Amino acid sequence: xxxxxxxxxxxxxxxxxxxxxxxxxxxxxxxxxxxxxxxxxxxxxxxxxxxxxxxxxxxxxxxxxxxxxxxxxxxxxxxxxxxxxxxxxxxxxxxxxxxxxxxxxxxxxxxxxxxxxxxxxxxxxxxxxxxxxxxxxxxxxxxxxxxxxxxxxxxxxxxxxxxxxxxxxxxxxxxxxxxxxxxxxxxxxxxxxxxxxxxxxxxxxxxxxxxxxxxxxxxxxxxxxxxxxxxxxxxxxxxxxxxxxxxxxxxxxxxxxxxxxxxxxxxxxxxxxxxxxxxxxxxxxxxxxxxxxxxxxxxxxxxxxxxxxxxxxxxxxxxxxxxxxxxxxxxxxxxxxxxxxxxxxxxxxxxxxxxxxxxxxxxxxxxxxxxxxx
Amino acid sequence: xxxxxxxxxxxxxxxxxxxxxxxxxxxxxxxxxxxxxxxxxxxxxxxxxxxxxxxxxxxxxxxxxxxxxxxxxxxxxxxxxxxxxxxxxxxxxxxxxxxxxxxxxxxxxxxxxxxxxxxxxxxxxxxxxxxxxxxxxxxxxxxxxxxxxxxxxxxxxxxxxxxxxxxxxxxxxxxxxxxxxxxxxxxxxxxxxxxxxxxxxxxxxxxxxxxxxxxxxxxxxxxxxxxxxxxxxxxxxxxxxxxxxxxxxxxxxxxxxxxxxxxxxxxxxxxxxxxxxxxxxxxxxxxxxxxxxxxxxxxxxxxxxxxxxxxxxxxxxxxxxxxxxxxxxxxxxxxxxxxxxxxxxxxxxxxxxxxxxxxxxxxxxxxxxxxxxxxxxxxxxxxxxxxxxxxxxxxxxxxxxxxxxxxxxxxxxxx
Numbered sequence: 001x002x003x004x005x006x007x008x009x010x011x012x013x014x015x016x017x018x019x020x021x022x023x024x025x026x027x028x029x030x031x032x033x034x035x036x037x038x039x040x041x042x043x044x045x046x047x048x049x050x051x052x053x054x055x056x057x058x059x060x061x062x063x064x065x066x067x068x069x070x071x072x073x074x075x076x077x078x079x080x081x082x083x084x085x086x087x088x089x090x091x092x093x094x095x096x097x098x099x100x101x102x103x104x105x106x107x108x109x110x111x112x113x114x115x116x117x118x119x120x121x122x123x124x125x126x127x128x129x130x131x132x133x134x135x136x137x138x139x140x141x142x143x144x145x146x147x148x149x150x151x152x153x154x155x156x157x158x159x160x161x162x163x164x165x166x167x168x169x170x171x172x173x174x175x176x177x178x179x180x181x182x183x184x185x186x187x188x189x190x191x192x193x194x195x196x197x198x199x200x201x202x203x204x205x206x207x208x209x210x211x212x213x214x215x216x217x218x219x220x221x222x223x224x225x226x227x228x229x230x231x232x233x234x235x236x237x238x239x240x241x242x243x244x245x246x247x248x249x250x251x252x253x254x255x256x257x258x259x260x261x262x263x264x265x266x267x268x269x270x271x272x273x274x275x276x277x278x279x280x281x282x283x284x285x286x287x288x289x290x291x292x293x294x295x296x297x298x299x300x301x302x303x304x305x306x307x308x309x310x311x312x313x314x315x316x317x318x319x320x321x322x323x324x325x326x327x328x329x330x331x332x333x334x335x336x337x338x339x340x341x342x343x344x345x346x347x348x349x350x351x352x353x354x355x356x357x358x359x360x361x362x363x364x365x366x367x368x369x370x371x372x373x374x
Numbered sequence: 375x376x377x378x379x380x381x382x383x384x385x386x387x388x389x390x391x392x393x394x395x396x397x398x399x400x401x402x403x404x405x406x407x408x409x410x411x412x413x414x415x416x417x418x419x420x421x422x423x424x425x426x427x428x429x430x431x432x433x434x435x436x437x438x439x440x441x442x443x444x445x446x447x448x449x450x451x452x453x454x455x456x457x458x459x460x461x462x463x464x465x466x467x468x469x470x471x472x473x474x475x476x477x478x479x480x481x482x483x484x485x486x487x488x489x490x491x492x493x494x495x496x497x498x499x500x501x502x503x504x505x506x507x508x509x510x511x512x513x514x515x516x517x518x519x520x521x522x523x524x525x526x527x528x529x530x531x532x533x534x535x536x537x538x539x540x541x542x543x544x545x546x547x548x549x550x551x552x553x554x555x556x557x558x559x560x561x562x563x564x565x566x567x568x569x570x571x572x573x574x575x576x577x578x579x580x581x582x583x584x585x586x587x588x589x590x591x592x593x594x595x596x597x598x599x600x601x602x603x604x605x606x607x608x609x610x611x612x613x614x615x616x617x618x619x620x621x622x623x624x625x626x627x628x629x630x631x632x633x634x635x636x637x638x639x640x641x642x643x644x645x646x647x648x649x650x651x652x653x654x655x656x657x658x659x660x661x662x663x664x665x666x667x668x669x670x671x672x673x674x675x676x677x678x679x680x681x682x683x684x685x686x687x688x689x690x691x692x693x694x695x696x697x698x699x700x701x702x703x704x705x706x707x708x709x710x711x712x713x714x715x716x717x718x719x720x721x722x723x724x725x726x727x728x729x730x731x732x733x734x735x736x737x738x739x740x741x742x743x744x745x746x747x748x749x750x751x752x753x754x755x756x757x758x759x760x761x762x763x764x765x766x767x768x769x770x771x772x773x774x775x776x777x778x779x780x781x782x783x784x785x786x787x788x789x
Contacts, residue, residue, distance in 0.1 A: 043586070047593050098573060100712070156770040160716045164762040167709065175755035302581060305574045338592040340704075343585030350578045355570035 031359050032352035033320075040345045049337060057335035064330020065323035071330070073205055073214040077284060079322025080217045081106070084276035085300035086318055087228045088144075088269030090309035094232060095265040096245035097151070101144060101162030102273040103297025104169035109140035109274025110281040111176055114192050114288045117281075121196035128199045133220070133278045140274015141267040143169070148266025152259035158266070166297075174290060184287070192288040201283035215283035224272060229311040241265050273297060302350050321346060392462045393454025395767065396469045400446035403473060407480040409435030415479045416486035420619055428619045435483045442476040470764070474737075481750045492744050493624045493737075500729070500736030501635045501697070502527060502707070505690025506714020507721065507728035508635075508642055512683035513558070514723060515646060516676045517659040517781040521576025522561050524711025525583035526684050530554045530691020532587040535702035538604025538695060546604050547630075547692050554688015555681050557583065562680040566673060569785040580711075588704040595702065606700045607631065631697040634689060635729075642725040655679055659779035662786045672786050687711075720765060723778065735761055 037058065044054050064071050085102045092099040113136035120128060147161040176182050177190035184193050205212035232238040244251040244261045251258055276296065285292055303321050307313030328342035352359050409415075413435045419428040449465045478487065506523045513520040530550040538546025557579060564575040595602040607629045616626040625636075646652040657665040658675045666672050695702055713735055714728075721727025738761030746754050 043589070047590060049593075150766070150770040154770040156766075157719050160719045160769055161766060163709075163712045163716050164766050167713075167762045168759050171755040171759045175753055178753075298581075301577055305571075305577065338589050340585050340588035340592055343581055344589060345585075347578050347582035347585055350574065350581070351564070351570075354574040354578070355564055355568040357568045357570075 028356055028359060029353060031363055032349050035352055035359065035362065036345045036348035039348055040341055043344060044337060044341065053335050053337065057331045057337045060331040060334035061324070061327035063327070065327030069205070069208065070212060071326060073212040074326035074329075075319065075323040076218055077213045077215070077322070078325040079318040080221045080283070081276040081280045081296050082300050082303050082321050083221050083315055083318030084224055084279065085273045085297055086303035086307065086314045087224055087311060088272030089301055089304035090307060090311070090314050091228065091232070091241065091265050092269045093304060093309040094245045095241045095261055096248065097158050097262065097266060099144065099162055099266065099269050100159055100301070101147060101165050101270070101297070102300050103293050103295070104162070104166035105140040105144050105270045105273035106277035106280070106293045106297050107169040107173050108143040108277070109136040110277030110292060111173055111288050112136060112139035113278035114195060114281050115182060117195045117199040118193040121199060125198040129201060129282060132199055132282050133275060136278020136281070137271040137275035140277060141271035144270020144273065145263065145267040148263040151266065152262040173288070177288065177290065190290055195282050195286045199282060200286060201279065213284060217279040217283045220275070220279060224275070225311045225315050232311065237264065299346075302346060306350050306353055320349070389462050390454050392466050393450050393452070396446055396450030396453055396465065399469055399473045400443045400450055403439055403446060403476045404443040407439055407476050409439055409480055409483045411436040413483040415482040417482070417489040418486060419490055421490070421623070426617060426619050430486070431489070433479055435479050438479050439476045442472050446472055466768070481745055481748050485748055487744060487748065490620050490623050492740050493620070495740035495743070496733060496737040497624055497628065497632055498736070499739045500732040501631050502690045502693050502710045503714045503717050503735050504635050504639065504729045504732035505686055505693070506711045507717040507732055508638060508725060509683040509687035509690065510715050510718040511723055511725060511728055512642065512686060513680045514718070514782060515659045515779055516655050516679040517662065517779050517784065518562070518565055518676055518680050519572040519576065519783050520561070520680070520683060521573055521715070522557065522579035523687055523714050524707060524709065525580035526554050526557050526687035527691040527694070527707045527711045528587055528705070529557050529583045530688035531694035531706055532591070532702050533688070534692035534695040535602050535604050535700070538700070539601050543605045543607055543696055546696050547689065550688045550692035550696070551685045552688070554691060555685035558681040558684020558687070559677075561684065562677045565785065566676050569787070572783050584705060587702070591702055591704055602701050604695055604700045606698065607696055629697055631693040638686060639725045639729045646725070656779070659781055662781050666788065676786070716765060720769065
């Protein structure tokens with residue numbers, strides 16, 4: 001056994017991948033990203049952007065994502081809610097549930113978090129922030145729990161339930177933001193009161209530059225990744241969830257209670273999405289406004305898919321999406337190319353990673369012919 | 375008692391559930407929608423220049439709602455005690471109709487409402503949802519999950535605007551159908567040939583179309599406004615039929631998209647359930663191996679229907695631009711594709727069921743707009759929620775486990 005394959009094996013072990021999945025985990029994403037960027041360039045050419053600007057926009061994209069301390073701060077700030085919500089959606093996939101409802105759960109979680117935060121603004125910082133986050137995730141869990149309970153008890157399709165709950169949550173938000181005890185004083189537009197100063201998640205890097213937005217939510221996010229990894233891989237509940245997702249009949253005959261698995265994983269997913277909402281509110285936005293969820297719940301679906309429902313995979317997928325988000329803003333400023341290009345690139349990356357056959361067909365030389373697992 | 379016992383309570387059957395729902399509705403009508411005696415609700419049934427004008431319908435609010443509540447209570451009790459399976463849908467449908475009528479009377483007490491106009495708007499708003507549901511149904515009947523309806527609608531809307539501005543209305547519509555079909559083809563290639571997870575493929579197409587259309591619209595349309603200025607298809611009055619009161623304006627003087635949607639629902643029903651190819655398609659969806667054994671080309675059947683689904687969604691998407699405003703805005707489909715998906719499940723994978731569900735959503739949509747003008751004490755957000763809540767109640771309480779086609783979501787590989 002030579003060192004190279006040893007290295008591969010260790011890396012693969014570290015990432016908890018099945019044997020032989022090294023290429024899938026390292027080589028494939030790199031080729032996928034490169035191909036997606038190439039197609040992005042083609043699309044820019046097609047819409048009349050000249051070569052020089054294309055080069056400049058990619059430089060700005062890279063620079064805005066990872067090129068400076070500010071860029072890294074922005075990347076991780078954008079990645080935190082994506083990863084939190086993505087972990088929940090990934091857990092749902094593991095249990096065989098397709099939770100489209102993260103967006104609504106983020107809204108409900110964030111909304112209750114902001115209400116809690118400005119209502120109890122005289123609590124000390126650590127207590128206030130902790131309880132704000134707890135309230136947010138409980139709200140998200142309860143909201144997703146509606147779908148979980150209905151799914152488990154009546155067998156109603158979770159896709160239809162979560163779609164409806166999303167639509168309902170938009171209206172709840174619209175309604176709540178017009179209520180006098182929520183709406184910011186002296187404002188006629190729908191916007192909530194602000195999170196008080198002691199209710200905000202502490203910034204991590206403001207000793208370098210007060211504009212750096214990265215907040216302690218990153219530790220919460222890392223904690224959630226570790227917790228979910230333990231839950232899925234090591235715990236009894238995780239085993240029940242995975243068994244239920246693979247084969248619910250087998251789970252039933254093995255004495256697991258599929259109903260409790262559905263309710264539990266749905267509530268946990270909602271809790272994570274609600275936490276994402278609360279973190280976003282108390283760490284970045286500081287208030288709730290219409291559409292404050294900004295599609296994070298839907299992007300998180302792509303993140304979960306890209307990370308193959310694996311907590312570590314979701315971590316990297318979230319960082320990649322966060323980087324594209326932050327870099328895209330820089331690209332728009334520097335090169336004047338619309339940030340919407342980023343969603344195209346994100347979609348293409350997911351396509352190529354989710355359908356490895358395509359990449360294998362385009363670049364056969366990057367993959368040796370022997371064993372393949374995916 | 376163990377926690378799990380809570381969920382294994384003595385099962386109440388579906389007809390009893392529907393009875394309980396009806397009794398709750400009856401109580402709601404009686405206590406919340408009570409109208410003081412002597413106030414009248416006026417419903418306008420025709421416009422001033424109609425050929426056969428109808429008199430305004432004037433209802434006395436108090437008695438009407440008391441009677442409505444009594445009828446609801448009666449059918450509720452009947453359902454609870456001895457309703458048979460066949461009666462569930464009928465009683466519930468009737469019950470919801472009465473409730474809506476009582477609600478309208480309550481909301482319009484001492485005011486007037488143009489009922490025909492509202493029904494007309496209902497049909498118009500149901501069109502993209504119905505077409506989206508039809509697209510979902512065509513592909514799910516051959517066991518390909520179609521989350522990409524939203525993206526296909528958006529692609530159709532965008533192409534309608536762009537090609538409509540360049541080649542005129544018909545050119546725009548045909549291009550939208552072709553582009554919708556191409557996205558159907560992309561979905562088919564990804565999930566059938568490359569055996570990609572069907573849900574991932576759908577999500578990705580949505581993301582891709584949203585990105586592409588938003589990118590082009592902010593990069594190109596903002597500079598060249600003449601590329602985003604398509605002609606709009608006007609309503610076509612069908613002679614004689616359009617003069618029938620109420621039904622005439624609601625169904626027979628609409629634009630080409632409304633007629634198209636209604637005709638497509640009829641054709642799809644006939645095709646899927648009364649033709650040999652329809653039977654084959656359903657066989658591929660239920661049990662592809664058996665279908666293959668009988669000599670049906672599973673792969674080709676799936677490709678054909680998913681492309682067809684894309685084309686239908688493209689046509690539905692063109693409604694947003696060519697059938698209504700003539701210009702494209704970023705993300706203008708606003709989740710209609712997902713509502714279409716819900717309508718498809720709600721309608722149990724049947725075209726007529728899907729159309730009915732779409733009409734319910736369309737009605738709620740237009741109701742909300744009208745009620746904003748009537749100034750009811752209920753906040754408009756709650757009214758906007760009502761159809762979604764009703765969907766949840768019905769899906770959870772009555773339909774329960776709707777059965778999708780047997781092989782749904784599974785790629786097929788010949789052995």
